[in-house]
Amino acid sequence: MRFSAIIPIVLGLGALVLSFLALFAGSRKGFMEDYAVVTLNTSRIGQNVINSTQSSSSNPVISFFHNLTANIENEINNDLNSFAKDLGVHDFYSAHILDFCEGYYTPTSVPNATIKSIHQNVTFCSNRTAFFQFDPRYTLQRELNASGHGNINLTALHWPDSIDKGLQALHEAQKAAFILYCIGIGMIGIVTLLAIVSIFFEGRLSASVNILVTALAFMAIAIASALTTVIAVKAANLINKYGNPVGISATKGSKFIILTWVATGLVFINLLVWCFACAIGRGGSHRTRKNEYVEH
Ligand SMILES: *[C@@H]1O[C@H](CO)[C@@H](O)[C@H](O)[C@H]1NC(C)=O
Ligand SMILES: *[C@@H]1O[C@H](CO)[C@@H](O)[C@H](O)[C@H]1NC(C)=O
Numbered sequence: 001m002r003f004s005a006i007i008p009i010v011l012g013l014g015a016l017v018l019s020f021l022a023l024f025a026g027s028r029k030g031f032m033e034d035y036a037v038v039t040l041n042t043s044r045i046g047q048n049v050i051n052s053t054q055s056s057s058s059n060p061v062i063s064f065f066h067n068l069t070a071n072i073e074n075e076i077n078n079d080l081n082s083f084a085k086d087l088g089v090h091d092f093y094s095a096h097i098l099d100f101c102e103g104y105y106t107p108t109s110v111p112n113a114t115i116k117s118i119h120q121n122v123t124f125c126s127n128r129t130a131f132f133q134f135d136p137r138y139t140l141q142r143e144l145n146a147s148g149h150g151n152i153n154l155t156a157l158h159w160p161d162s163i164d165k166g167l168q169a170l171h172e173a174q175k176a177a178f179i180l181y182c183i184g185i186g187m188i189g190i191v192t193l194l195a196i197v198s199i200f201f202e203g204r205l206s207a208s209v210n211i212l213v214t215a216l217a218f219m220a221i222a223i224a225s226a227l228t229t230v231i232a233v234k235a236a237n238l239i240n241k242y243g244n245p246v247g248i249s250a251t252k253g254s255k256f257i258i259l260t261w262v263a264t265g266l267v268f269i270n271l272l273v274w275c276f277a278c279a280i281g282r283g284g285s286h287r288t289r290k291n292e293y294v295e296h
C-alpha cells in the first residue's frame with residue numbers, strides 16, 4: 001500500500017472544495033456574498049442628473065426628485081441617503097459565476113466620519129443558470145418599470161451605452177470560463193479518486209495516468225482563473241471609466257480572485273507531487289517490481 005498517496009488525496013480534496021466554492025459562491029442569499037466576481041454600486045445613480053445644471057426640466061428624474069424633496073422636508077431623517085432606493089432600484093448588484101445578487105448597503109451607502117464599515121444586505125439572488133450573463137441595463141430597467149415612478153428610464157438617468165457594449169464583449173470569455181470550471185472540477189474529482197485507488201495499486205502506470213489527468217485539470221482551472229480575473233478587472237475598469245461621471249462605480253472581486261488562484265495552486269502542487277512520485281517509482285523499488293509480477 002502506498003501511504004504517501006495521502007498527500008495528493010488531501011490536495012485533491014482541498015482543490016475540489018475550493019473550486020466548487022468558486023463556482024457556487026453567491027449562488028444563494030447569504031452564501032459567500034463577498035466572493036463576487038465584480039460588484040456594481042448604483043447607490044448614487046441619478047445624482048449627476050440633479051447636480052447638472054444643463055439637465056432639462058423635462059427630464060422625469062428632475063421632476064421625480066423635486067416631488068421627493070418636497071415630500072420629505074418634514075421627515076428630517078431621510079437625507080436622500082440612497083438615491084437608488086428612492087428610485088426603486090438597489091444599492092449594489094454583485095455578479096457571480098452562476099447568478100447575481102442585489103441589495104442595500106447598511107447602515108449607509110457612502111462612508112462618512114462616523115460610519116466607516118459598510119455591510120452589504122442582500123435582499124435577492126437570481127436563480128442559478130449555466131452560462132449566466134449579468135445584464136445590468138435590463139435588470140435596472142425592469143426594476144424602474146416595476147417601481148411605477150412615472151416613466152423614468154435608464155437613458156434619463158444618463159446610463160452610458162458604453163457599459164453595455166463593453167460587458168457584451170466579455171460574454172464569450174464568460175462562457176469559456178464556465179465550461180473550463182466544470183471541466184476542471186470534473187478532472188480534479190477524477191484525479192482525487194485515482195489517488196485513492198493508487199493507495200491499493202502502486203506502480204508507474206498509475207502515477208503516469210495521474211500526472212496526465214492532473215495536468216489537464218491544472219490547465220482547465222488555470223485558464224478559467226485567468227479568464228475570470230481578466231473579466232473582473234476589465235468589467236470593473238470599464239464601469240468605473242464610463243460610470244463614475246454619472247454616479248455608478250464597480251469593484252473587482254479580490255476575494256474571488258484569491259480563492260480561484262489558491263484552488264489552482266493546490267492543483268499545481270498536486271501535479272508536482274505526482275511527478276515526484278513517478279520519478280521515485282522509476283528508480284524502481286524491488287518490492288514494487290515484485291508486486292507487478294504477482295498481479296500478472
Ligand atoms: C453631486 O453633488 C454633490 C454635492 O455637490 C457631490 O458631493 C457629488 O459628488 C456630486 N455627484 C456627482 C455624481 O456629480
Ligand atoms: C411629480 O408630482 C406631480 C404633481 O403631483 C405629478 O404630476 C408628476 O407626475 C410627479 N412626477 C413624478 C416623476 O413622479
Ligand SMILES: *[C@@H]1O[C@H](CO)[C@@H](O)[C@H](O)[C@H]1NC(C)=O
Nearest residue numbers: 041044109110111118247249
Ligand atoms: C458607492 O458609490 C458611491 C459613488 O461612487 C461612493 O461614494 C460610495 O463610497 C460607494 N459605496 C460603497 C460601499 O462602495
Ligand SMILES: *[C@@H]1O[C@H](CO)[C@@H](O)[C@H](O)[C@H]1NC(C)=O
Nearest residue numbers: 079081107108112113114115
Ligand atoms: C453619517 O451617516 C449616518 C447615516 O446616514 C448619520 O446618521 C451620521 O450623522 C453621519 N455622520 C456624519 C459625521 O455626517
Ligand SMILES: *[C@@H]1O[C@H](CO)[C@@H](O)[C@H](O)[C@H]1NC(C)=O
Nearest residue numbers: 104105106107119121122123
Ligand atoms: C437587511 O434587510 C432586511 C429586509 O430585507 C431587514 O429586515 C434587515 O434589518 C436588514 N439588515 C440590516 C443589518 O440592515
Ligand SMILES: *[C@@H]1O[C@H](CO)[C@@H](O)[C@H](O)[C@H]1NC(C)=O
Nearest residue numbers: 099124125126127128129142
Ligand atoms: C426561479 O426558480 C423558481 C423555482 O425553482 C421558479 O418558480 C421561478 O420562476 C424562477 N425564476 C426565474 C426568474 O426564472
Ligand SMILES: *[C@@H]1O[C@H](CO)[C@@H](O)[C@H](O)[C@H]1NC(C)=O
Nearest residue numbers: 137138139140141142143145
Ligand atoms: C420597461 O417599460 C417599457 C415601456 O414602458 C418597455 O418598453 C420595456 O421593455 C420595459 N423594460 C423591461 C426590462 O421590462
